[in-house]
Amino acid sequence: MAITVKLGFVPLIDCAIPLVAADMGFAAAEGIDLALERESSWASLRDKLAFGLIDAAHILAPLPLAMHLGLAGIPPVAMAVPMALGRGGNGITVSTDLYGRMQAADPAAMERPGLGTAIALKKVILADRAAGRPLLSFASVFPFSCHHYELRRWLLAGGIDPSTEVNLGIIAPPRMAESLGAGWIDGYCVGEPWNSRAVMRGTGKLVATKQDIWPDSHEKVLGLRQRWLADNHDLTLSLIRALTRAALWADAAENRQALAALLAEPRHLGLPVEIIAAALAQPGTAPLFHRDGATLPRPNIAREIMREMMAAGQWPPQIPAADDVWRPDIHHAAFSHSHR
Amino acid sequence: MGNADLSILIIDGSPDRAAVVERGLVEAGWVRVSTIGPSVNLLARIQALAPDVIIIDLENPDRDTLEQMFQVSRQVQRPIAMFVDQSDSQMIHAAIEAGVSAYVVDGLRQDRIKPIVETAVSRFNAFDRLRRERDEAQAKLQDRKLVERAKGLLMKNRGLSEEDAYTLMRRTAMKQNRKLADIAQSVITAFEMEL
Incomplete structure (x- = not known):
């Protein structure tokens, strides 16, 4: 019996990884029924994730940190980022x-x-x-x-x-x-x-x-509530494996046409496929999904993000523990031999 | 009890639903209610209306624009914050589930806002229920039309009586564990292919 995971996304080219995982069988291969929910705003994605109407989210890299710290306009929610969902774009x-x-x-x-x-x-x-x-x-x-x-x-x-x-x-x-x-x-x-x-x-x-400005930064990440992660540890590892394989698929040149068609569908971005295909081929703004460690959440990026928050006046001048939220250890566990 | 002085703005992509919410609020005694649809110059319009409470649907991309009113509050005279009742997370859950959220002028007392949000949530739910019922009624009508057409085809082409045609489809549906309308559709398709 497949276990349902509700994952929210905002329709952008870089939401490709969860879409591919759901549609190309990578989630099913891990025993997951990945139910995708499209959101029209980051505020609504944040609310549904924070209050448990979805389990997981394709989310702006800085947003789980802001939610964790109680800066995002709602009461603080303990958050976890066990995977990054690409770079650039x-x-x-x-x-x-x-x-x-x-x-x-x-x-x-x-x-x-x-x-x-x-x-x-x-x-x-x-x-x-x-x-x-x-x-x-x-x-x-x-x-x-x-x-x-x-x-x-x-x-x-x-x-x-x-x-x-x-x-x-x-x-x-x-x-x-x-x-x-x-x-x-x-x-x-x-x-x-x-x-x-x-x-x-x-x-x-x-x-x-972004390549000119902040080349090594993550763009979107997989956001979970820490509570959900604790209750669904093995399921999270399965989800990370499914999403990582989807990222590998999305990067492959031979899949680009199919990827553009998938993204263009009315239930996803709902845009002409030529626009999507052109954007996927655009040097400088085409996202990276798997290459160069694009799926591993690196704590130094979390610290850079928090420095940016401070510089923008969003956070009092002290560096909190980014490691509470960004969890590369979970990403590693998903591919360790004991869980493969 | 001083409901009249709070000014409420409804921002909704669906004008029908906005009207239902507006009517609900006015009937409950809040008389200063206005509505706007999607808009590119949202902040300017909100500033002109200067509402105390904003009700906005969750599907609205303008929520992100609205939220900057508490990030960049120096741009507006009246800072706006999302309404979250810390003592009642059940309520915020119900609001999100209903597809509605509320923003309030910072500093307004929670007990004055809560009934407004509750009214909006119940109106959103009522609207949703009405829409679902309408969709179901339409689907049922569609089903009935299919069955009538299939029945007519069987009567004309197989010489069955109306009752026998109906019983045949009914029995097939039960045997195959499918909906009567699905069987009717199959009958129609089969005759169309023969023609």
């Missing part, structure tokens, strides 16, 4: 209008995407200030997200103070491109396919990728 896009101004201000800085493009932005900001124009507005997807910290890192690389020299806001990924097109914001940091979307429509241009 994010990019920063600015409106074509702002891109033109940045290019005019500093053509050399704009030669290629990367941290250097923020130097051109600084020049635009200084010109705006001299002319008495309002601040530019940028959005990320959630306060406790790598996107937020990557946007801050990029701004800081250009000598821009994120808290005084720009407006920073939050917009859900599916709303990003339309908000940019409508002129509500001047730029954003988001996961694919929402950068490609604006670029393909001609409303935005890519100025930096």
Whole structure:
């Protein structure tokens, strides 16, 4: 008898691993009936995970740490991250209008995407200030997200103070491109396919990728309540094995077409398959699922995330024990001989 | 008892459900209720309305935008926080299950907010029940149409009486442990293939 595990996800390209595990038989092979639940916002995913309406979640890497520390707007919940669900995938896009101004201000800085493009932005900001124009507005997807910290890192690389020299806001990924097109914001940091979307429509241009800004950072992780982990230890190990095999499958070049089709389905992302396929092939913003240890949660990344939280003013200036939450030991146990 | 002074904003992707919740709140004595749908300039609209309580559906992607109101509170004059009654986790569980969440102006007393959230939860559940019942009624009507059509085909092509046609399908359904409508569909498909 297969055991049901309810796993929540937010429709983005990097939710591929649980989708593949459920659809390509990797979960079933471990005796798991993986019931996927799509969520429209990180807030709802957080609530359902915290209050036990789902067992597990494809979740922003910083969010379980924030939930554990009681920072995420709800009472603290003891959380565990026994696996990472890939790396990369994010990019920063600015409106074509702002891109033109940045290019005019500093053509050399704009030669290629990367941290250097923020130097051109600084020049635009200084010109705006001299002319008495309002601040530019940028959005990320959630306060406790790598996107937020990557946007801050990029701004800081250009000598821009994120808290005084720009407006920073939050917009859900599916709303990003339309908000940019409508002129509500001047730029954003988001996961694919929402950068490609604006670029393909001609409303935005890519100025930096996660690869440029924070290359070794995890992007999404597997989030569990510690209580659930304690009650379902062996099941968790099975789940990690199923998800890891799915990650390996998702990375393989020969599966890319099938992966794009799976992600494009109405019950998953519900977008044209060409957009997904293009985003999966896009150098710089295509996510890594298994390669280079993309599934092993590394504690040094958790510590970097907490430093970013502090820098963003989300956490009092002290480093708590990240090791309570990030559990590479569980990931290792899933592949030790006694459990294989 | 001073219900009238609290201003409540309902943000819902479903206008029908928003109307049901609004009516429920107004009937219970909260008169300052307004509703908005999905919107790209959500924060500006909320600031203009300055609600004390916000009711939002869980499927709404705007929840993440709304939450920055307690992260970046310097942008708004009235800081907003998610309503979580620490003493009653049963209630928050019921709210999430019903698909609704609430945000309140920080500092409002919990006993003033709780009945609002309870009303919203019960209205969400009632709406869900109504929708389910409507879907079921439609499915039943669809089933009945299938059975009628299959019956007609059997009468015309096999010379059965109406009663015999019905009994035949009924007996087959019981024997195969399938729904009568499924058998009817099979009958229709079989005749369609012959044609």
